Amino acid sequence: MPRLATLALLGLLFSSLTSAQVVPALTPQADGYAVLIISRERLEVATPCEIGLYLQDQLAARLYQGQSVAFNLPPGPVSLRLGVIGTQTCQPGITQLKSEPLVLQAGEVRRLRIALSTSGLYVLPAPASQ
Numbered sequence: 615m616p617r618l619a620t621l622a623l624l625g626l627l628f629s630s631l632t633s634a635q636v637v638p639a640l641t642p643q644a645d646g647y648a649v650l651i652i653s654r655e656r657l658e659v660a661t662p663c664e665i666g667l668y669l670q671d672q673l674a675a676r677l678y679q680g681q682s683v684a685f686n687l688p689p690g691p692v693s694l695r696l697g698v699i700g701t702q703t704c705q706p707g708i709t710q711l712k713s714e715p716l717v718l719q720a721g722e723v724r725r726l727r728i729a730l731s732t733s734g735l736y737v738l739p740a741p742a743s744q
Contacts, residue, residue: 647686648686648720648721648723649722651683651685651725652683654680654728659729660730662704663699664699665699666697667696677728691717694716696737
């Protein structure tokens with residue numbers, strides 16, 4: 615009798631395995647998301663301070679020299695702000711950070727890099743990886 619019960623259990627497991635569906639892996643194109651990659655090159659912004667990256671007015675990342683960050687975001691408008699953050703000499707005081715609007719498309723991979731001008735931090739398109 616125990617052998618018959620084991621065979622019945624194995625048959626039940628096998629039938630449930632054969633009826634299971636395989637779920638494909640999600641990619642940005644398959645699930646409707648966009649990928650936003652932002653990098654801080656070593657020579658573009660010559661400050662030892664961290665750069666705070668704000669998405670939709672929320673601090674989303676802190677970047678040091680040579681670092682980059684990637685986000686999977688839903689398509690549509692995204693508000694991006696950059697600011698110097700840290701302690702002592704890195705604190706910018708009371709400044710209004712300028713927002714840069716982006717519009718992302720589903721399946722898009724957008725690469726940006728941080729740069730510095732006399733009017734402050736901004737992003738510009740990064741060269742495509744080879």
